[in-house]
Structures are given as C-alpha cells and as structure tokens.
Amino acid sequence: MYTTTTNNTMLFCDYYKQWITVYKEGAIRPVTMSKYNMAHQWLEKLIPNLTIGELDRFSYQKLLNDYAMSHERQTTMDFHHHLKCAILDAVDEGLILRDPTRKAIIKGKTPRKKKPKYLNQYELHKLLDNLDLKSEVNLDWLILLIAKTGMRFSEALALTPKDFDLSRQMLSVSKTWDYKNHTGFLPTKNKSSIRKIPLDWQTVMQFAELVKRLPEDEPIFVNGKIYNSTINSVLARHCKEVDIPIISIHGLRHTHASLLLFAGVSIASVARRLGHSNITTTQKTYLHIIQELESKDIDLIMRALSNLN
Template sequence: MRQLFEKYEWRVETMVSYRKRGEVWQYEISYKDINGKYKKLRRSGFHLKSDAEMAASKVRTDFVDVRQYRNAELSLDDYFERWLKLYKQGSVSDITLNKYTNTLQHIKQIFGHIKLKDISRSVYQDRINFFAQTHAVRTVATFHKQIRAALLDALDDHVITSDPTRKIVITGRPVRAKRKALDYEDWQKLIHCLDPTNKLDLIIYIAAVTGMRYAEILGITPKDFDPISQSLRINKTWDYKYRTGFKKTKNQASIRTIRIDVRTIQLVKEHIETNNIGRSTPLFLTDGIAPVSAQINKVLTDKLNSINIPRITFHGLRHTHASVLLYQGVSVLSVSKRLGHSNISTTQSTYLHIIKELEAQDNDKIISILSTL
C-alpha cells in the first residue's frame, strides 16, 4: 500500500507531516514539550488531504503553541488543579487556599472530566445552574469567580480560544434571613444562664461583654489583663483552624485596649488560678489545642435553646454587644474603637438600621426641647 509523506516546518521546534493510510489521511505534529523532549500529536480519519491540512492549520491558528493544544485536552479539574499550584499555592493565605481547594472538589463533582476545549458558554451555564440548585447565590458567585480566574488565564495563554464564562447568569437557592443579634433582654438572659466556671461558657461570656472576635478571645493571656485600670489589651489572635499558634490581629485598628467590668476581671482571675495558667499562655487551650468554632457554636446554640431564645452564631455575640451599646446611648465612635474597626464608616454601615432608629429618637428629643422654648 502506497503511503504519501510530506513535511512542512511551522517553526523551529514544530514540524507537521501528512500520511495516507488506506482511504484516509492523517496529520502528525512533532513538537518539543516544556522540557525539550519531542512529542507527537496525531489526528486521522480525514477523507481528503486538504481536510487534514485544514485541521492541522486550525490547531496552529487556534493554539499559538502546540503544547497549549495539549493543555486544552486537559479536563477542567486537571487544569484548575495545575493552575492552583502554579498561581495560588504559596501566594495566598492557608484559609484562601482552602477555599480554592474546595472549589476544585466542586469542579470534579459538577463538571466531571469535561475537557477545556469542550466547555462552551452553554455548557458552563448549565453546570453553574446545576450547582445553584443546592447553593446560595453568594456561594455560586464565589465558585464562578474562582473558575473564571483560571479560565481567563487559559485564554491569555491561548489554551482556549474564547471565554465560556462571559455574561454568565448567577442564581442560587434562596437563603432565609438569619437573626444576627440578641436584643437587650435576651442578652441579659444569656449572660445570667452561663456558668463561668465552665471554660466554654466563659468564652461565650467574654464575647457577650466585650464584642471580641473568636480568634481574639483565644489569643488572650493573663498578662493582657490590668485589674488596676480594669482594662484588657488586645494585640494578637490564636490560629484555631490550622493550629499555628499566635497570629497578628485582623488589622492595625484591631490592636486596642478596652475597659471591662470588675465581675469579668474576677471571673477571669478565678479561671487563671483554678487552671494554674502561666502569664503568657492562652486562657482557653486544652493540651495546647483551642476549641474549634463549630464546638463553641454548638454550646451557644444549646444554651439559647435551653432558655427559649432563637439561635444566633457566636459572631452574633459581637453584633449583640455593639447593638446593646448603641441602644444604650454609647457613641458610634466609641463602639467602633471598642470593636477594633479600621474606621468609623465600617461601624456606621454595619449598624445603619440601629443608627437610623436612634436618629429618629433624637429628632423627637430635639422637637421636645424646642417645644419648651
């Protein structure tokens, strides 16, 4: 059987050849991979030589480097995993990297092994819609954002020829509004039902009377308390997720000194003495390990259920503390500093509904004062 063999040079490192095998034509592209080793890319089944030439030419046109054509043969999950190691590993925090890793697991479940070159806008939208059936809009938006970042890099590298994520519609499962904070009476009920001799109850108590973040509470040591001035110095946090020890505060404004009441100081003092805690040792560790957030949230939920109060999250204690102070007439500026917000606008935007209510009350007071003139 006669075989026709012709070669054309595309570039120094790439050669294309055509062969006729029986009744069909095949093209073969020889190229060097990233390590300098020669590899071959073959496609056959073309009835005419011109069809094989057109197909090979399309590879050249669509993919500037044939090596990128090989990348387009990768499944989305394989490409995303490589992209993650190349661009994100070592350049983002462990928490952020964990979010990307979760996205990779979802990609494997939602997209399966669909190849990059086969992901059109309609395919991508269909998969996003499927994901949205069981996830909230915010979760879907984050999922899409992270995949899109990888695919835009693939587009820049000519691995794909168009952006399948363009003009994608984001939907999601409706989320029921959650109670963010306790009112003043429920706040008091919770505080009075806590047993401060119990470590986890004491953590909840401190959050309720200081508005501190969970990681900030876990970072407290005995030397941070000053009984004379009735103050607590907040200058570090504790990594309860990855157990790497002390960490910096969320931002510079989070480094602060707040006033605390005599009872809180006494309860902390008793906890320190009972557990023989060293001056530089975090108050709430057990064998060097801090309770995880899920554990403290469960304890809080059980406490609230026991006194028939609707559930809030542990972070909701921070919102509760701020809300109580604002309703009791403490200025927004003082609340902002106590919470460790980077600027007062953060406090104003977070508690805008409360500020508007207080403004209405103030307006009534103003009219009452003017009416006596």
C-alpha cells in the same frame, strides 16, 4: 506562561488546581485557601472532563446552574468569584478566546430561614445571669468575655493572662488560635484586628481573680482540641434554659456591636472595637440597625426643629 497550542486541551479542573498552587498557596489565610480548594473539588465533580478550550459562556453558565441547584445564591456568587480570577488569567494567556464569565447569571436555592443573629439587651442579661462562672476556667467564662468585648471566637481562644492589662482596664488582641487545624497561634485576620479593647471594671475584677494563677503565656480557654461546635452547643443550652433566641458564638459579637450602636456609640468607635479594617465593613454588617437608628434620629431632628418656633 502557558501556550495556547499545548494547553487549551488541558482539563479546566487541572488548570484551576495549578492556578491555586501558583497564585494562592502561601499568599492567603488557610481558611480562604480551603474555599479555593473546595471550589476545585466541585469542578472535579461537575465538569471533570471539560477542557480549557471548551469553556465558553454556555458551558460556564451551565456549571453555575448545576452548582446553584444545591447551594444558595450567595454561596453560588462566592463560587463564581473564586473561579473568575483564574478564568481571566486563562483569557490573558490566550487559553480562552473570550471571557466566559461575562454577563453570568447567578441563581441559587431559596435561602433557609435565617437564625437570629443577635440578642437584645434584655435577652443578653438573661443569658449572662444563667452562666455558671466557677472559680476555675470553663466555657461560660469564654461566653461572658466575647459578650463583653465583641471579640472573634479565634481571638478569644488565643488570649493569655499576659494580654490582660488589668491596671489600665485593657485587653490586647494580637493573635488568633487555629481551632480548625489545631496548629496553635496564628496572626490576626488583618492589621486592624490588632487592637486594645477597654474593659468595664466588673469584667476586670472577675478576670483578675480568674487568671492570677494561670501560666502567663498559655491560652486561657484552650485545653486540648476545641471546636466551634462545642461552644455553640454550650451557648444553645443556656439560650434554651432562659427561653431566648438561640444564637451562635459569632452572634455574641453581633450582639455586642448592636448594643453599642443602639446606645449611641459612633460607628467609627464600634469598628475599632471590633477590629474591622474599615468603617464600610461595619456599615454593611449592621445596616439594618443603622437604618433603624436613622429613623429615630429623624424624629429627634423634627422635634428639635419644631422647638425653634
């Protein structure tokens, strides 16, 4: 426990770094840890000389405002959340007299025009028809598999031939691949991400032929270092060639889920297939589609009720 007399003169950026080390290191995923470290870097840039004792509502709001000048509102909100936990701990320890984050106003730059997040069924057909599915493994096979399963990029990279249960038409997802730090296999995002995804017979036949001569326990799609930007470039090239919106590899996951929802698959089933920890995540992510489907449902309900006369 820190003491007010000796530590309220400590630089806040130093306190925050120490707080990350004590409370977060080893307890959160590396990708989340990198966000906390990035927040610390911004503190060193924006308030390098501010002590804990000087952190009040005015100085905290100015920090958020300065950060917001070069970031969108949602990014500023995330920055605020990454700092708030540490600040509340400092309040509990008596280093700060009052919560400076209370009633904080979140600002931000005007959001950039959003890229399309997913393709419609016609556009997806055009994309898949343009893939060059050779007899040997290439990144086009990875694009096909993510489009057909809705897997996360890191999950798809971690797949080995052993994960395919071709006789039962199932694909097991139980790990991810660290494509950012290149350390190999990692656990899944959460327990719900460990799942079995049913495959259509056509995909089963295609991958049965592709993986039959590959080592059982080695990643199918990893040959040296692989980057998110590489697969996005390949995907963008295909999108341009067939004149459809350019989406990211994660956009294929959104495309998969969207097509299932429009086909009438329940939210619960889509959530399980995607490996979401709860249905709420699926509802929030695909709210716009759900609202569109609800509008169609109202028309169906009215038609059904009018036929009762």
